Amino acid sequence: MKRQIPIFLVFVFGVFMVFQYFSPHEASEWIYKFLMDWIYIIGIFAMALGIWSLIHVSYDKIKHKRHDWGYSVVTLAALFTMMFFGITGFNENGEWGFYFMTQEGLTNPMFRNFFNHILVPIETTMFSLLAFFIASAAYRAFRARNVLATMLLVSALIVMLRFNPYFGDTFGFYMNKTAAWLLNVPNMAAKRAILIGIGLGMVGTALKVILGIERGYMGKG
Amino acid sequence: MTNKQDTNIFNRMMSIDRRWVFLLLIVVCVTAYFLPFSVPILVEPEVAVIHEFIDTLPPGSIVFLAIDYDPASLAELHPMTYALLEQCFRRNLRVMCTALHPNGPSMAEAAFLAVADSCRLDKTYNGEFFPAREVVNGVDYCFLGYKPYPALVILGMGTNFRLPFPSDYYGTPLDSIPLMKGVQNYDQTACVVNISGTSGTEYWISYGQGRFNFPLALGVTGVMGAEYYPYLNSGQVFGYMAGMLGAAQYEKLADNPGKAIIAMKVQLYAHFLIIFFIIIGNIGFFMDKFKKNREGR
Numbered sequence: 047m048k049r050q051i052p053i054f055l056v057f058v059f060g061v062f063m064v065f066q067y068f069s070p071h072e073a074s075e076w077i078y079k080f081l082m083d084w085i086y087i088i089g090i091f092a093m094a095l096g097i098w099s100l101i102h103v104s105y106d107k108i109k110h111k112r113h114d115w116g117y118s119v120v121t122l123a124a125l126f127t128m129m130f131f132g133i134t135g136f137n138e139n140g141e142w143g144f145y146f147m148t149q150e151g152l153t154n155p156m157f158r159n160f161f162n163h164i165l166v167p168i169e170t171t172m173f174s175l176l177a178f179f180i181a182s183a184a185y186r187a188f189r190a191r192n193v194l195a196t197m198l199l200v201s202a203l204i205v206m207l208r209f210n211p212y213f214g215d216t217f218g219f220y221m222n223k224t225a226a227w228l229l230n231v232p233n234m235a236a237k238r239a240i241l242i243g244i245g246l247g248m249v250g251t252a253l254k255v256i257l258g259i260e261r262g263y264m265g266k267g
Numbered sequence: 268m269t270n271k272q273d274t275n276i277f278n279r280m281m282s283i284d285r286r287w288v289f290l291l292l293i294v295v296c297v298t299a300y301f302l303p304f305s306v307p308i309l310v311e312p313e314v315a316v317i318h319e320f321i322d323t324l325p326p327g328s329i330v331f332l333a334i335d336y337d338p339a340s341l342a343e344l345h346p347m348t349y350a351l352l353e354q355c356f357r358r359n360l361r362v363m364c365t366a367l368h369p370n371g372p373s374m375a376e377a378a379f380l381a382v383a384d385s386c387r388l389d390k391t392y393n394g395e396f397f398p399a400r401e402v403v404n405g406v407d408y409c410f411l412g413y414k415p416y417p418a419l420v421i422l423g424m425g426t427n428f429r430l431p432f433p434s435d436y437y438g439t440p441l442d443s444i445p446l447m448k449g450v451q452n453y454d455q456t457a458c459v460v461n462i463s464g465t466s467g468t469e470y471w472i473s474y475g476q477g478r479f480n481f482p483l484a485l486g487v488t489g490v491m492g493a494e495y496y497p498y499l500n501s502g503q504v505f506g507y508m509a510g511m512l513g514a515a516q517y518e519k520l521a522d523n524p525g526k527a528i529i530a531m532k533v534q535l536y537a538h539f540l541i542i543f544f545i546i547i548g549n550i551g552f553f554m555d556k557f558k559k560n561r562e563g564r
Contacts, residue, residue: 079430082419089415153437161373169338169370177537181292182285185544189281189552199545206538209512211307222309229496237497 053258060256100125131157201228277558280551283544292540299536306532308519313499317460317484317506318520321351324457326359329450331481333461333471334378335417337370340464340488345378346514346527347462347486352382354521357390357397361446362408363428363456367417367467372436375410392522404437405444412436417470425479427451453481458505462486468495476503486513 059081066074104118135154136142190196208225210218254260321330332351336344355362364379366372383402390397402408411432414420423431428450434440441447449455459481461471468485472495476483482505485495489510498504508517511534514527 075426079423079426082423085416085419093415158373162377165370166338166341166373170341173339174342177296178289178292181537181541181544182288184541185283185285185288185548188545188548190549191552199549203542203545206542209309210535211309218309226311229493230500233493234497234500237494241497 049261049264052264053261056263057256057258060252064256097125128157128160131160204228275555275558277551277555280547281555283547288544292537295536295540296533299533300529302532304532305528306535308515308528308531310516310520311513313507314513314516315520317508318354318517320458320482320484320506321354321360322358324358324360327361328457329361329363329446329455330355331453331456331459332362332364332375333459333463333467334364334366334371334375335368335467336374336462336464336488337368338374341374342526342530343488343511343514344462344464344486345374346511346525346530347508347517348374348378349382349525350514350517350521350523350527351460351462351486352378353385353523356382356386356400356402356407357392360457361406363411363446363450364408365411365420365424365432366413367420367470368463368465369413369415372410372413376436379404379408379410405435405439405446407446409441409444409446410436411441417467418474421470421474422478425452425475453479456481458482458484460484460486464488464491472498472503484508486517
């Protein structure tokens with residue numbers, strides 16, 4: 047029973063969701079919306095579980111002074127600080143209080159300041175560093191060792207230089223045309239093949255789950 | 268012991284210390300940024316079609332903007348959002364917006380506040396004068412905010428915006444927002460523009476455009492650039508902006524030069540430097556190979 051009930055539920059709801067997509071009937075729409083709400087509820091519990099897990103792991107690391115435990119202090123401090131400022135604030139009358147998902151909490155200046163002046167610079171810096179690694183990686187990787195590597199190298203150069211304003215009208219025009227062809231023909235053909243492959247794979251996996259062939263989601267049980 | 272043959276000039280050309288690459292790149296970027304010159308921007312048809320579509324919408328039409336990016340993609344995608352929003356507000360179009368990335372709401376809010384400020388000034392774009400105007404939340408735009416599970420939210424909004432978003436980002440019920448009067452679902456919007464640095468774009472294509480058939484345009488980061496061309500050619504996406512280049516092209520079309528156009532000169536010269544290093548590496552590689560062949564190794 048421990049295995050049969052989940053398999054039965056997955057089969058019933060899986061088949062329903064497949065047919066629901068093609069049915070505009072009111073009852074079908076109503077059940078669909080009802081089930082969608084369940085997903086949010088499950089998600090909220092998953093998020094609570096995730097936050098608890100993060101706190102537990104970080105606390106454990108700090109308690110036993112494990113390697114890099116200082117980062118866990120920062121993680122917990124950031125978590126609680128953002129949560130605190132995200133749900134507190136001053137209302138129109140200047141009274142301080144707790145506000146869940148209302149303007150007072152969301153427009154708390156401290157919440158915005160932390161986001162704009164800490165998170166934004168951190169994330170943009172991390173992403174900017176990519177430019178340096180890409181430059182270094184391109185220098186090392188783009189070697190015309192064989193025909194395929196040469197094709198990749200030439201394609202990369204054309205796409206990088208496609209809007210070079212110093213090429214002049216004629217050469218620039220052909221460069222642009224070639225880059226557009228590379229993106230619209232070989233690139234698209236490869237992407238389509240991958241997308242169709244992924245799509246078929248998803249259908250296959252979904253069918254295996256619905257029909258109870260794939261049972262990994264149940265864990266060891 | 269170091270082999271003398273392995274430290275010849277060609278070998279050195281192939282193995283320049285990456286710290287030199289980093290140093291030269293930062294020098295080129297900073298110099299290009301501060302030198303007072305500009306690079307001409309050539310506009311691609313897939314970008315022009317978005318501008319034309321929005322430019323020809325009748326006043327009062329609703330443009331749905333899906334802002335699904337975080338600060339990491341800010342440099343490339345914020346200029347697209349700014350240029351689009353400013354164009355919409357100057358043209359008296361109304362804007363609805365969601366942010367289906369957890370860090371998206373702050374990005375969207377920053378853009379709304381900045382463009383609302385900018386609209387308080389008289390401006391002339393493409394020879395057309397736009398008098399200063401007040402952009403009002405709830406009248407000119409409605410920011411629905413963030414909800415998890417993008418696929419479900421996109422599907423839910425196809426039935427009614429009120430299903431996933433009973434109230435807007437600031438907690439105001441949608442029924443009491445003037446812009447939302449008579450607005451039920453995507454049928455009342457002229458188009459959806461998804462500006463995204465995540466795979467959420469696929470949800471907008473599959474669950475949004477695929478099911479509800481609205482005109483969809485995309486603005487994505489440079490690294491995602493090649494990813495979505497198949498959808499453009501299949502007609503599922505009517506317009507496409509990719510990376511800093513796409514943003515700069517849109518700024519040029521909107522006659523609203525901003526950070527993307529400035530950044531293009533930095534990007535161009537950074538590309539030149541990368542190409543220079545690639546060429547140096549390949550010269551070293553071929554000359555080394557030639558030398559070894561000649562020596563019969």
